[in-house]
Each structure stands twice: as C-alpha cells, then as structure tokens.
Amino acid sequence: xxxxxxxxxxxxxxxxxxxxxxxxxxxxxxxxxxxxxxxxxxxxxxxxxxxxxxxxxxxxxxxxxxxxxxxxxxxxxxxxxxxxxxxxxxxxxxxxxxxxxxxxxxxxxxx
Amino acid sequence: xxxxxxxxxxxxxxxxxxxxxxxxxxxxxxxxxxxxxxxxxxxxxxxxxxxxxxxxxxxxxxxxxxxxxxxxxxxxxxxxxxxxxxxxxxxxxxxxxxxxxxxxxxxxxxx
Numbered sequence: 001x002x003x004x005x006x007x008x009x010x011x012x013x014x015x016x017x018x019x020x021x022x023x024x025x026x027x028x029x030x031x032x033x034x035x036x037x038x039x040x041x042x043x044x045x046x047x048x049x050x051x052x053x054x055x056x057x058x059x060x061x062x063x064x065x066x067x068x069x070x071x072x073x074x075x076x077x078x079x080x081x082x083x084x085x086x087x088x089x090x091x092x093x094x095x096x097x098x099x100x101x102x103x104x105x106x107x108x109x110x111x
Numbered sequence: 112x113x114x115x116x117x118x119x120x121x122x123x124x125x126x127x128x129x130x131x132x133x134x135x136x137x138x139x140x141x142x143x144x145x146x147x148x149x150x151x152x153x154x155x156x157x158x159x160x161x162x163x164x165x166x167x168x169x170x171x172x173x174x175x176x177x178x179x180x181x182x183x184x185x186x187x188x189x190x191x192x193x194x195x196x197x198x199x200x201x202x203x204x205x206x207x208x209x210x211x212x213x214x215x216x217x218x219x220x221x222x
Contacts, residue, residue: 018145018146018149020216020220021145021149021213021217022145024216024219025136025140025141025145027220030136034129034132034133035129035133038129038132094219094222097219101212101215101216102132104211104212104215105131105132105136105212106135108135108209108212109135110131111205111208
C-alpha cells in the first residue's frame with residue numbers, strides 16, 4: 001500500500017474541501033437562486049407569486065432557476081390536482097439549512 | 112411625505128437584502144476566490160506559494176483574483192522591502208469573518 005505522504009494527504013484534503021465549497025457556491029450563485037430560496041421560505045411558493053415578487057425576472061429565467069434548484073436538491077415541487085392544476089414549491093431540508101448561511105452572508109456583506 | 116405603504120416597504124427591504132446577498136456571493140464566487148482566502152488563512156500568503164498550492168491556476172488568473180479580492184476588501188497586500196521585493200497577502204477582518212461561513216457552506220454541501 002502506498003504510504004500516504006503528508007503533502008499528498010494535504011493536497012487530497014484540500015481538493016476535497018475546495019470541491020465542496022465551489023459546489024456549494026455554484027448551487028446558490030447567480031442573480032436569482034438565493035432570492036428564490038428566501039422567497040419560497042417566506043411563502044411565495046408558486047410560480048406566479050415568485051414572478052410578482054421578483055421584479056425583472058422573465059418566465060423563462062424563473063422556470064430555469066426553479067429546475068436547477070430542484071436538481072440541486074434545494075427545493076421540491078408538488079403538483080396539486082386542482083383545475084387548473086397548481087404547482088407548489090417547498091424547501092427541502094437542504095434548502096432550509098441554507099437560510100441561516102444566507103443570513104450570515106448578508107450580514108457579512110455589510111462589514 | 113408619501114406614506115410608506117406596507118408592500119412598498121416590503122419591496123424595499125427585499126431589494127436591500129437581495130443586493131446584500133448577491134453582493135456577498137459575487138465577492139466569493141467563481142472557481143478560485145474562496146480557495147485563495149482559505150489558502151492565505153493557512154499561511155500560503157505569497158504569490159508563489161498560492162501558485163504552487165492551487166493546481167491549474169495561471170499567473171494571470173491568480174493576479175486578477177488577488178486584485179479583485181483586494182478590491183472587495185477581503186485581503187490586503189504588504190510590500191516587503193527585500194531584494195527581490197516581496198509581497199505578502201493577509202486577510203482583512205472581513206476576509207477572516209468569511210472563513211466560518213465558508214466552513215458552513217462546505218458542510219452544507221455534504222447534506
């Protein structure tokens with residue numbers, strides 16, 4: 001077995017850590033994602049509510065952001081069998097866990 | 112004086128908050144910035160040390176990232192009057208305050 005020399009181990013640990021941070025930042029970066037998560041947490045949990053609340057976002061952009069947030073496991077979608085059919089978005093546990101970090105980032109940016 | 116109706120106040124509060132979060136994310140997003148802050152915090156506080164520690168980064172990219180981090184107030188530069196002259200980078204209080212948030216983001220990404 002190749003003995004793990006210290007610099008190798010340090011490199012591996014660093015790469016692992018950097019992928020995690022960059023992965024996290026990718027999931028929430030861009031103009032809209034963090035805001036959508038906050039909006040859903042505040043009850044704007046439908047496409048129409050989000051569209052009204054987020055000045056300047058197009059239907060296409062909002063649809064794409066919601067898909068990406070769903071794919072990242074931050075939100076989940078429930079289709080309500082009404083007429084017309086309704087889609088509700090909710091934060092997953094991972095989405096919920098992001099809220100305090102966003103609050104810290106927001107305070108940090110005031111420093 | 113125009114009476115601040117509640118939705119107006121909510122909108123203003125929201126815009127202010129979204130600018131703060133997006134501002135914070137802009138300052139640390141991208142492939143390298145968060146990593147550079149971590150590296151400097153771990154003692155890789157010179158261009159050559161950073162270059163060695165960050166596989167794949169070019170001189171040009173590292174130089175640009177360091178300038179942007181300095182402009183965002185996360186790091187500061189000290190020119191050491193040696194021969195040849197030496198430049199040391201240090202985290203500002205704002206840079207220091209980012210470290211626990213990056214640690215939280217890193218853990219959050221494992222969820």
